Amino acid sequence: MTGRGGAIGAGLPSDRWRIWDAALWLAPVAAYFVFPDHLVLGSQVIIAALFALSLDVVLGYAGITSLGHAAFFGLGAYTAGLLAAHGWGEPLTGLACAAVVAAVVGYLTSFLVVRGSALAQLMITLGVDLLLREAANKAARWTGGTDGLSDLPVGDLLGVFHFDLAGRTGYVYSLAVAFAAFVLVRRVVSSPFGLSLRAIREGAARMPALGAPVGRRLVAAFTFGAALAGIAGALLTQTSQGVALEVFGTERSASVLIMLVLGGTGRLYGAFLGAGLFMLMQDYLARLDPVYWQLWIGCLLVAVVLLGRGGVLGIAEVLRARWTRGSVP
């Protein structure tokens, strides 16, 4: 498939699909057949990647620092969970409702967020998340409080595919939704809207002079990111048939930030790479050593920062540049 983004002009970011795009997306498809015993982990990696992608829109493109992105993940998760608990277990409409709820709250909070300095943004997003978490705890009658909602009667996907114990349906469903979201995000960031975001990030002061309404663009980007995070949260609820208070956890906001920065911000694929790397390393290390695995994951993070800037993809870019320079003297 070929987007029209390439028509905007040469030298601009394009959403034209290349061969290695296809190769990258074939990897998770192949994983379905190669690792049939690891599909539940696989779907949770994909959901984390989608969540990181939503943060990439907010942080990597709009340049808004958020340490409370779990607020929208949690809203989506609880929207899908409450719908299922009250008899609306149909997954796709649940996903849509989750996106809407997260987008509405994202839109409302965006006005608190977009104006401040980076540190103020960090703390306001964190504060909003913690307030929502506390509200969900107080509303234990509906949300189940810390214990959450379990055994949710999530309906069959498209009325046909049951969410099975081995996680086959959950994996394919998560992958399909993540792919659709990726295509959408890629389309958006290479549109004129996405380009104006990039310009704002690089020099917000100049943009009004060019006729771009900075505040409104950032509000739109934050709302879009919130909606995507809501979808990721809803996916987690539906594939695990449960939701608990920790969907709002600061740990979740922090780890998604770590995943994105580890992979590389503002690159879309960084979200997928970071989520995959972090979660698979964690799973592997925690199996070897369930008590002290954090030591090794910490060493990994330190090493990535010391090796270069801009996460794994940043390092890869530098290496590639050096390689091409070296081979064409």
Added chain:
Amino acid sequence: MSHPAFVRVALAALVVVPALGGAACNKKSDDARPAAGSGSAAPAAAAPQDKPTIKIGMVASFSGPFADISKQLMGGIKTYMKQHGDTVAGKKIELLTRDTTGPLPEVAKRLAQELVVQDKVDFLTGFGLTPEALGAASVATEGKTPMVIMNAATSIITTKSPYIVRFSLTLPQVCAPLGDWAAKNGIKKVVTMVSDYGPGHDAEAAFTKAFTAGGGQVIDAIQTPVQNPDFSSFIQRVKDKHPDAVFVFVPAGQQSIAAMKAYDERGLAKAGIKLIATGDVLDDHNLATIGDPALGAISSYHYSVAHDSPENKAFLEAYRDANGADAGLPNFMSVAAYDAMSAIYDVITKLDGKIDPDKAMDILKHEAFTSPRGPISIDPETRDIVQTVYLRKVEKVNGELRSVEIQPLVTNMKDPGKDAGK
């Protein structure tokens, strides 16, 4: 900022090489576990009955803020396995440990699913926190795997799957007898203070129901944030309400220590306000850290290291032997893990190493033995623990703080939370 690239690379190598090497070595050298879980899936055996090993999958929070729970659980497991060996009915026992990192049901569910589907474990166990147990419940049902709860204490857990059996406690089980006792022993006005989460709400409801049924009056009910750093304002509020006693439930560890510190600092004991609590607040391991302010505090619970019985003496000795003198004292979590292992060993012995899930559940449902905490059994109807609840008072025994049992409040106490839900 310019600097030689090789410095960065060298630094990174310095960090990474020991990291990867260390993680791999750790697998072999970590003596913390009796049998380290192997990451690679074992070759599928012809039939589950013919396997040379019995696998027990343990799901708990080994890292993060709740790591102290899994430390206690492992302490109990190690004690039992050191006493009784790692071979039962000719089968080697293999323990596979998985870290949930916290109250994350989806992670617990995933780990349980992997243990059941990939590793083909015969039992699931661990479960320090309620959300972990609730997350994994459906896996136990679908995978037909007996799931033995070692700690999680919310009442509803055992109703979530016919394959769940619990060896720890429920909060209504220990709070209702205390409410009853308080009403009958001259305490008329009480302020309750509980952590604002599931077990806290269970505790408050059960205590209040029993206490008011006995003619007592709850004049204020305070719910504190789950990760509350400082209790002084809550305790000051208690003091200014002038009750006869304050009923407290907060989780054992950082929260119980902080609550007891505020109780001491505000001089509630001097103001004539008694402390009545669940055993969590004065748990055996952390009691020494709380120190003398705990003296005289009244609590109700099912286990104290001061319990006077030959079984408990043997347990305490074995615990020190298996975990070393530095490990400190076991508490109710270790004992529940110890008893859960005892039940699992019993099932393996009775089935002669051929684990059929339904037969195993049938045996688990009818377990009854004398634990270090006293006689315990499982209620076949609810698959929940039935045990004696004691009234205890903190005293100095040979210079060390102990919750000394004064009298049994109720023998063979079932979980009253189940009836309340009906």
Added chain:
Amino acid sequence: MAAFITVLFDGVAYGSLLFVISVGMSVTLGLMRFINLAHGAFAMFGGYTACVLAERWGVSMFASLPVVLVGFAAVGAVLERLVYRWVSRTRPLDQVLLTIGIAFIATAVASKIWGPYPRRLAVPEALTGQLHVLGVDLGIYRLFLIGMVVVITTVLHVLIERTRFGAQLRAAVDRPEVGAGLGIPVNQVFTASFAIGSGLAAVGGVLGVETLGLDPVFTFRFMVYFLLVVVVGGEGSIVGSALAAGALGVFDVVGKYYFPSVGGFLIYGLMVVLLLVFPHGLIRRGR
């Protein structure tokens, strides 16, 4: 009325505690603009060091304070030279990743050495108990904390605003190239201030153990509080941090006393409101 004064005093004391455990971060994040999420790790290791000194050698808390201050200043200087120096000052996200990594390492190391259970540190006899003043009970340790805040704030304020070192630091942070051009030893200034921040973090850890307890997740458990104090206070302002900590502490304690049912909302609600009203913090250092 007596009740209100008691609660108000507790609020100020709680604010002092928040300030004391965060002041190291006001130096590293606030002044140097280095996002040091491993701040809590210095505090935690400071606390553990004091515990070990007390348990092994019977060193009192008073005596351990200077030891910890100097010791961790040295550790901070070494770390700054070895690791932090190589992370770009202009890329805050790399700083986040690096310091979170260090926080992970610190958590695992502390839990390997000291186990997962919480610890406490014996407070000197002179600081225990309560003072009876005009019918109000004042905790002596809390009074001591308030005193520490006054001392630390005054010393830091003078150091930063009134000394040659402070002027060099401010210049180095705001315009490193210009600063270097004027002959300011930018690197040494950074190392020295990072050392001061680390030493203060460790001291805060020691002072905080009494009330907050100490366990291996200390770094993460209180990270939000450190950020809260520094960001609400305003970048680069020690006095601002003290004011922010005081306001947050009083609001939290008074609120929890009179309205315990909303206890969990208060501190975060106030933070959001304050940041909306003062987007750059209570006190913004002039440029």
